[in-house]
Amino acid sequence: MSAPRLRLGVNIDHIATVRNARGGALPDPVRGALLAIEAGADGITAHLREDRRHIRDEDIRRLMASISRPLNFEMAATEEMVGIALATSPHAACLVPEKRTERTTEGGLDVIGGHDHIRDATARLKAAGIRVSLFIEPSPDALDAAKSIGAPVVELHTGAWCEAVTEGSDSAPREFERIQIAAARAAELGIECHAGHGLDYETARIIAALPQVVELNIGHFLMGEALFVGLPKAIAAMRAAMDEGRAGA
Numbered sequence: 451m452s453a454p455r456l457r458l459g460v461n462i463d464h465i466a467t468v469r470n471a472r473g474g475a476l477p478d479p480v481r482g483a484l485l486a487i488e489a490g491a492d493g494i495t496a497h498l499r500e501d502r503r504h505i506r507d508e509d510i511r512r513l514m515a516s517i518s519r520p521l522n523f524e525m526a527a528t529e530e531m532v533g534i535a536l537a538t539s540p541h542a543a544c545l546v547p548e549k550r551t552e553r554t555t556e557g558g559l560d561v562i563g564g565h566d567h568i569r570d571a572t573a574r575l576k577a578a579g580i581r582v583s584l585f586i587e588p589s590p591d592a593l594d595a596a597k598s599i600g601a602p603v604v605e606l607h608t609g610a611w612c613e614a615v616t617e618g619s620d621s622a623p624r625e626f627e628r629i630q631i632a633a634a635r636a637a638e639l640g641i642e643c644h645a646g647h648g649l650d651y652e653t654a655r656i657i658a659a660l661p662q663v664v665e666l667n668i669g670h671f672l673m674g675e676a677l678f679v680g681l682p683k684a685i686a687a688m689r690a691a692m693d694e695g696r697a698g699a
């Protein structure tokens with residue numbers, strides 16, 4: 451049986467980061483989202499952080515009103531964010547851990563220690579028809595906890611592996627094996643498997659060969675490439691890398 455199509459979710463947070471650096475309205479992340487969709491993105495991801503350092507509440511409202519593909523709303527499992535998600539009804543909500551001082555999402559959710567709290571947030575979002583994914587470390591224990599929480603989807607944190615690949619570290623094969631095992635465990639548990647964080651053309655091509663992974667969410671690398679070649683070309687090249695990797699699945 452051939453692997454299902456691999457979707458590309460484009461994270462547009464950094465367009466808002468650049469906008470906010472000047473305090474004006476440009477560059478507009480919604481324009482970026484529309485361009486990304488035109489260039490082949492299957493969905494748009496945006497993270498409304500507690501400190502609103504990039505995406506703002508109004509961006510989420512404008513995205514919901516403007517884009518023709520699903521919005522994946524990245525959020526901490528706080529009362530405030532659950533309230534915004536329920537009021538906005540995005541297609542999906544990806545629950546992530548959030549620390550004020552971090553530069554980006556540094557680790558997966560603590561699905562074991564925070565089990566009951568995350569289960570409650572998940573249940574409220576699911577009851578509103580929002581597809582919930584949990585951003586977790588690629589470990590069988592985290593997968594088992596995600597199952598017990600009732601999450602239909604997980605997103606495996608690929609950051610440690612991508613960093614190891616970039617640094618040429620000996621740990622890269624071991625980190626990839628963790629992802630491989632976690633993806634297989636997700637399939638056994640009947641949980642849809644996504645992956646993201648730190649992916650570039652090379653790592654996207656490699657991970658695309660895992661047939662259980664059906665969506666990649668990519669931001670930083672694509673926005674960096676867009677500075678040099680433009681967003682449509684960067685997305686087309688990413689799509690080509692994913693398709694190439696998938697062909698070998």
Ligand code: PXP
Nearest residue numbers: 555585646647648667668669670
């Ligand atoms: N998935 C999640 C849950 C994230 O928090 C992030 C970073 O915002 C990404 C994917 C995308 O990571 P990157 O920007 O490194 O491609």
